[in-house]
Amino acid sequence: MEIGLIGALFILSAWVYETYRALEKGERLNIKFVLVYLVGNILLTYHAITINDIVFTILNGGIAVMSLVELDLALRHRTKKEKKA
Numbered sequence: 001m002e003i004g005l006i007g008a009l010f011i012l013s014a015w016v017y018e019t020y021r022a023l024e025k026g027e028r029l030n031i032k033f034v035l036v037y038l039v040g041n042i043l044l045t046y047h048a049i050t051i052n053d054i055v056f057t058i059l060n061g062g063i064a065v066m067s068l069v070e071l072d073l074a075l076r077h078r079t080k081k082e083k084k085a
Contacts, residue, residue: 008058016066019070
């Protein structure tokens with residue numbers, strides 16, 4: 001299980017870094033991509049919980065949170081852009 005947890009931490013840290021980088025540069029991911037990814041991730045998290053797989057519960061739950069942050073930022077950016085127009 002330790003190797004799986006290490007892998008999950010690598011993947012999760014990549015998402016955290018990418019979200020942080022996007023915040024600094026003011027970049028946003030495509031909203032449709034984030035929505036589809038988020039739904040898939042929530043389903044995978046639910047599946048991981050039902051089979052009692054702690055590694056994938058942590059990984060998918062963490063990435064779902066990061067996807068929610070990306071979605072929030074994308075929607076705020078879109079709203080701000082529409083108000084300027």
